[in-house]
Amino acid sequence: MVIEMNIEEQVNVSSNSIREGDAVLLWFGEDEVSYLVDVTLGKRIGIHCGRPLLVDEWIGRPFGDKVVCEHGEARLLKPTMEDFMMKASRESGIIYPKDAGYLIVKASVSPGSQILEIGTGSGSLTMALAQAVSSTGHVWTYDRREDLPKNAIKNIKRAGFEKNVTFSQRQAGEPFRENFFDVAILDIPTPWEEVEVVKQALKGGGRIVSLNPTMNQIERMAETLREKGFLRVESVELLERPILARAGKTRPVQRMVSHTEYLVFGTRVL
Numbered sequence: 035m036v037i038e039m040n041i042e043e044q045v046n047v048s049s050n051s052i053r054e055g056d057a058v059l060l061w062f063g064e065d066e067v068s069y070l071v072d073v074t075l076g077k078r079i080g081i082h083c084g085r086p087l088l089v090d091e092w093i094g095r096p097f098g099d100k101v102v103c104e105h106g107e108a109r110l111l112k113p114t115m116e117d118f119m120m121k122a123s124r125e126s127g128i129i130y131p132k133d134a135g136y137l138i139v140k141a142s143v144s145p146g147s148q149i150l151e152i153g154t155g156s157g158s159l160t161m162a163l164a165q166a167v168s169s170t171g172h173v174w175t176y177d178r179r180e181d182l183p184k185n186a187i188k189n190i191k192r193a194g195f196e197k198n199v200t201f202s203q204r205q206a207g208e209p210f211r212e213n214f215f216d217v218a219i220l221d222i223p224t225p226w227e228e229v230e231v232v233k234q235a236l237k238g239g240g241r242i243v244s245l246n247p248t249m250n251q252i253e254r255m256a257e258t259l260r261e262k263g264f265l266r267v268e269s270v271e272l273l274e275r276p277i278l279a280r281a282g283k284t285r286p287v288q289r290m291v292s293h294t295e296y297l298v299f300g301t302r303v304l
Contacts, residue, residue, distance in 0.1 A: 050096050050097050050098075051094055051095070051096055051097075052073060052092045052093055052094065052095050052096070052097060052110060053073070053093060053094075054073055054074065054075060054093055055072070055073060055074075056072075056073045057070060057071070057072055057073070057113050057118070057192055057193070057194075058070075058071050058073055058092060058097075058110050058111070058112070058113070059071075059110075059111040059112070059113045059114075059117050060079065060081070060087075060101070060108050060109075060110065060111075061108055061109045061110075061111050062081075062082075062083065062106060062107075062108045063108075063109070064106070065082065065083065065106065067082055068117075069081065070113060070117055070118070070121040071089060072192065073089050073092060073093060074089060075089075075090055076090065077089040077090075081103060081108075083103055083104065083105040083106040084103040084104025084105045084106070085103075085104050087101065087103065092110055095110060097110055097111060097112045098110065098111065113193075115131070115161065115162055115165055115193070116131045118158075118161055118189070118192065118193040119131055119134065119158040119159075119161060119162060120158075122156050122157065122158045122161070122189040123156065123185055123188060123189055124155075124156040124158070124185070125156060125181070125185050126155045126156050127155070127156075128155070128156050128158035128159075129155075129158050129159035129162075129221065129245060129294075129295065130274075130291060130294045130295075131162070132272050132274045132291065132294070133245065133272060133294055133295050133297060134158075134159050134162040134163075135162075136270070136272055136297070137159075137219070137243055137245075137297060138162065138163070138166050140241075140243075140297075140299060141217045141219075141241040141243050141299065142216075142217070142241065143163060143166045143167060143216075143217055144166065144167070144171075145166075145167060145168035145169075145170050145171055146167065146168070146170040146171045147166070147167045147171040147216045147217060148167075148171060148172055148174070148212075148214055148215050148216050148217075149163050149167060149171070149172070149173045149174065149215065149216065149217050149218075149219065150174050150176075150210070150212075150215040150217070150218040150219070150232070150235055150236075151163065151173060151174065151175040151176065151218075151219045151221070152175075152176050152177075152204075152218070152219070152220045152221070152222055152225075152228060152232070153176075153177060153220060153221035153222040154175045154176065154177035154183050154186045154201065155177070155186065155221060156185055156186055156189060157175075157183075157185070157186025157187070157189040157190050158189070159219070159221065159245075160173055160175050160186060160190055160199060161189065161190055161193045161195060163219070164190065164193075164195035164198035164199050165193075165195060165198075167198060168198070169197070169198065171198070172198060172199070172200065173198060173199045173200070174199075174200050174202065174212065174215075175199060175200070175201055175202070176202050176203070176204040177201075177203060177204070178203065178204060178205055178206065179203075180203060183201045183203070186201070187201060206222075206224075206227060206228065207227065207228070207231065208231070209231050209234065209235075210231060210232075210234070210235040212235060213234060213235050213236075213237075214237060215235050215236050215237065215240060216236075216237060216240050216241070217240060217241045217242075217243065218232045218235065218236055218240065218241070218242045218243070219242075219243045219244075219245070220232070220242070220243070220244045220245070221244075221245045223246075223251070224251075225244040225246065225251070225255050226254050226255050226258035229242075229255075229258050229259060229262050229264075230262065233262055233263075233264075233302055236302045237302070238302060238303060238304040239301065239302065239303070240301070240302045241299060241300070241301055241302075242259065242264065242299070242300045242301075242302065243297060243298070243299055244297070244298040245295040245296070245297055245298075246295065246296055246298070247293075247294075247295055247296070248296075249296065251296075252269050252296040252298045255298050256269060256298050256300075259298070259300040263302075263303065264300035264301060264302055264303070265300070265301045265303055266299065266300060266301045267298070267299070267300045268298070268299045268300075269296060269297065269298045269299075270296070270297050270299075271293065271295075271296050271297070272294075272297075273290070273291070273292050273293070274290060274291040274292075275287070275290040276290065
């Protein structure tokens with residue numbers, strides 16, 4: 035008997051099979067250990083519970099399939115944006131998913147948005163922004179150092195969003211050639227020094243977001259935004275407390291992701 039599938043069904047089947055070049059999350063549920071693995075022919079991945087695994091054997095298998103190891107078993111999962119962000123190769127601090135998610139909603143980053151990012155770092159926020167703007171938008175990310183963006187480029191290629199991002203080097207205070215940005219995001223130690231040039235690059239009604247770890251920094255940034263005519267200047271800190279949800283013994287975990295960044299928002303007006 036021949037079973038015919040429509041185009042949509044065929045796409046769904048093929049996209050759920052692991053291919054060479056894919057990123058796979060090797061997840062050991064009971065051990066709460068996971069590895070983000072690039073599927074490459076001939077590659078072996080070292081694990082915590084037995085001999086290294088040959089990655090070739092995963093090609094053609096569906097995501098969600100089980101892998102039996104020497105001293106345990108794992109699942110081959112499709113990585114989420116959280117996995118790409120938290121497991122990014124880093125030479126600097128990263129922006130956590132809790133902050134990135136709130137920022138994207140608060141600043142209305144959406145498909146088609148044109149985003150200016152100052153401070154590429156390891157590219158963890160760049161990845162989330164590139165996913166949010168989709169193929170119809172774009173992220174223009176600037177960093178003053180030459181070595182850090184190289185690492186960010188590797189992380190963003192791994193997540194599959196390199197076509198949505200343009201990397202450039204720039205020194206503080208240099209004006210931007212572009213003036214069509216919907217949102218500008220600053221992840222640098224002295225963001226107040228960039229407010230004037232960023233203002234010229236933002237559309238009317240565009241949003242500016244600054245991420246900083248100390249209250250002294252966000253206080254000065256908030257005051258500078260008001261001085262430069264920005265409206266709706268708001269600051270927020272997000273705390274994330276995981277919950278162990280188990281039958282009859284649900285409770286918060288003893289360790290949590292507390293302070294990571296303060297976020298400052300403002301809106302440009304004409």
